[in-house]
Amino acid sequence: MNLLAFLRFRKADLLRRLANLLPILFTVVLLIFAENSALEAYRTFQRIEASNASEAMQAGRDIGDQAKLVEMSRRKLGNRLILGFTAQDAGDIRDALQRLLATIERARPSFIMPGDAALIAQIDSIAELASGLGVAFASVGPDDTAVLNALDGDLRRLSEKFRLLQENMTEQGTRYIALQGETLSASYSAMLKLSIALVGAIVSMLALLVLNRRATWQANYRADHDVTTGVLNRRAFERWIEGIHFDPQASKAVMVFDLDNFKEVNDELGHMAGDHVLKAFVSNLVASFGQDALVVRWGGDEFVVVVSTEGFVEAGAVTLLRASFARLQSIVRFGDTDIDIRCSGGAAVWPSDSRDFHEVLQLADLALYKAKSRGKSRLQFYDADILNERHKVLALRERLRAALRDGELSLYWQPQVDVERGYIPSAEALIRWTDRESGELIPPGEFIPAAEASDLIIEIDNFVIEEAVRTAARWATIWQYPPIVAVNVSAVHFQRREFVGQVRDILRRHNVSPDQLELEITEGVILGNNIEVTRNLKGLEALGVHIALDDFGTGYSNIAYLSQLKPDRLKIDQTFIASLSGSHQMESLVSAIIGIGKAINCEVVAEGVETADQLDLVRRLGCCLVQGYHFARPMPDAEFQAWRDANYPDAAASVKHLRRLGDRLASAIGGDAGRGRDRETP
Numbered sequence: 001m002n003l004l005a006f007l008r009f010r011k012a013d014l015l016r017r018l019a020n021l022l023p024i025l026f027t028v029v030l031l032i033f034a035e036n037s038a039l040e041a042y043r044t045f046q047r048i049e050a051s052n053a054s055e056a057m058q059a060g061r062d063i064g065d066q067a068k069l070v071e072m073s074r075r076k077l078g079n080r081l082i083l084g085f086t087a088q089d090a091g092d093i094r095d096a097l098q099r100l101l102a103t104i105e106r107a108r109p110s111f112i113m114p115g116d117a118a119l120i121a122q123i124d125s126i127a128e129l130a131s132g133l134g135v136a137f138a139s140v141g142p143d144d145t146a147v148l149n150a151l152d153g154d155l156r157r158l159s160e161k162f163r164l165l166q167e168n169m170t171e172q173g174t175r176y177i178a179l180q181g182e183t184l185s186a187s188y189s190a191m192l193k194l195s196i197a198l199v200g201a202i203v204s205m206l207a208l209l210v211l212n213r214r215a216t217w218q219a220n221y222r223a224d225h226d227v228t229t230g231v232l233n234r235r236a237f238e239r240w241i242e243g244i245h246f247d248p249q250a251s252k253a254v255m256v257f258d259l260d261n262f263k264e265v266n267d268e269l270g271h272m273a274g275d276h277v278l279k280a281f282v283s284n285l286v287a288s289f290g291q292d293a294l295v296v297r298w299g300g301d302e303f304v305v306v307v308s309t310e311g312f313v314e315a316g317a318v319t320l321l322r323a324s325f326a327r328l329q330s331i332v333r334f335g336d337t338d339i340d341i342r343c344s345g346g347a348a349v350w351p352s353d354s355r356d357f358h359e360v361l362q363l364a365d366l367a368l369y370k371a372k373s374r375g376k377s378r379l380q381f382y383d384a385d386i387l388n389e390r391h392k393v394l395a396l397r398e399r400l401r402a403a404l405r406d407g408e409l410s411l412y413w414q415p416q417v418d419v420e421r422g423y424i425p426s427a428e429a430l431i432r433w434t435d436r437e438s439g440e441l442i443p444p445g446e447f448i449p450a451a452e453a454s455d456l457i458i459e460i461d462n463f464v465i466e467e468a469v470r471t472a473a474r475w476a477t478i479w480q481y482p483p484i485v486a487v488n489v490s491a492v493h494f495q496r497r498e499f500v501g502q503v504r505d506i507l508r509r510h511n512v513s514p515d516q517l518e519l520e521i522t523e524g525v526i527l528g529n530n531i532e533v534t535r536n537l538k539g540l541e542a543l544g545v546h547i548a549l550d551d552f553g554t555g556y557s558n559i560a561y562l563s564q565l566k567p568d569r570l571k572i573d574q575t576f577i578a579s580l581s582g583s584h585q586m587e588s589l590v591s592a593i594i595g596i597g598k599a600i601n602c603e604v605v606a607e608g609v610e611t612a613d614q615l616d617l618v619r620r621l622g623c624c625l626v627q628g629y630h631f632a633r634p635m636p637d638a639e640f641q642a643w644r645d646a647n648y649p650d651a652a653a654s655v656k657h658l659r660r661l662g663d664r665l666a667s668a669i670g671g672d673a674g675r676g677r678d679r680e681t682p
Contacts, residue, residue: 136154569605
């Protein structure tokens, strides 16, 4: 997953988490809201309970009843003042006043509400006046008319106080009723809010349940599907294989596809372009093989497609699948760039190739390997020969690994001859494998492809470079002007970040100057402007190591890039040299390659010169550096030393070397002085 996809995923994950929290937060807010309302109602109820409102109202009614009795006694006193006042009348009034005082005394604790202070003051005033009247009536006689008249006036004042008290108590009762109404209202509001909160909580919990189920579904979907393309991933496909029960009569074709140029797309255009290509390729797979096909991203740029072939005879199924495969090759647009999508495929059929579905998948993968080895962009169906060949390759690879460990590999040397000056400027290191048990010499064309299909080729490369540099160090002690050692480097190894560092370490370990080493790479290595390749080329140039383009003309020659790279040598492939005789067209092609070399001020080597006629032709076309059986076959080191001493002795090489160096310097100054890198000076 690239950075942009990761950020999109993190954003979506954060939003999902927030969405899950919202129902919980909403529920908490509603519960707090309901709790506050309930607390408010409870506090109001407590206030009413604490106020003894009902007791206060009852006490007020009791005082009122006694006040009425006192008023009746006052009126009776008025009548008696006219008809005649008796001791019995005085006793009745005194008793009424005493009952009033007793009632007031009992009622006093009931008045504790705010606003009751005024009532208490009035009650205290009434009690004081009633107490005085009680004492007065206890000592007054029937004939004390003046005193009775005065007491009648006091009773009238007492009645007035009762009237004012009654009015205030009525107002206080109204306040009590209002307070009870507030309590009821607060209770109703609290119940309503609590009901809303509970309903909201239920809704929130349901929403949270739905969100969790959706999140679970999304998590399962992401776990089973590729993030970039949306198709099933390897984990889900493995589970699908384990869980499905196949009908033996319902045959299925299992195909494994690999994009041929996906790495170049990523390196040149970036991962966004790579993702765009993957999505377009998946769309092509679905469109080509149908909606019922099972499409799986197996990993990287590798996909698996399972499609039913039920109802087709084998030949018909093969034809159908090949037609569908042809539609996969397409061109997609990314920005201003057209990207050519090409793929290789391997196919196997269940149950005819195997009744074990996992094994069918492995057989399809073997067929894919075969398709790529035959030139890519093709669909290869599995057959028994592929499996046998694969077993042979694996066995050969294990033997080769053991040979590398046991010292069965060695270097042979083939000279590159400057026929103009009679000089050996360089010698190419060629690996040979001699089987110790049989003594058989195994040709490189048989074991190198097996090594190139694995990381074993890197171990072999390191061995060859190490041995070649060790040989260069030994030659430097034998000859004053030893030839440069030329080593072929695989594309896989040359694209490694650590390659330049490994070469530097080997040179330092053997105390060999970098200009005594030449690394030969093919055009395919530099195609696509790979970042690591470009970095390694610059690193080797800075180090002082020579670069040669091997088999030039057989690949996709990029003249513009070649002019920027400016290799030290171009090596014309031997197939051109073999076709020179009698072919004017081939002569023109070779002449053009030689012209390209001169144009960018690099030497040109003709490979595979086996006859005198071929030598004359390449010399006439302007190429004086040759390599081939006409001069010498590849030889072990000791034999090569003897051959050079016999044919191109070191004493004669010094003058010829200096002449050649002077010619190259003159060519550089006249042609491309800015290039400034003839690194053959020992």
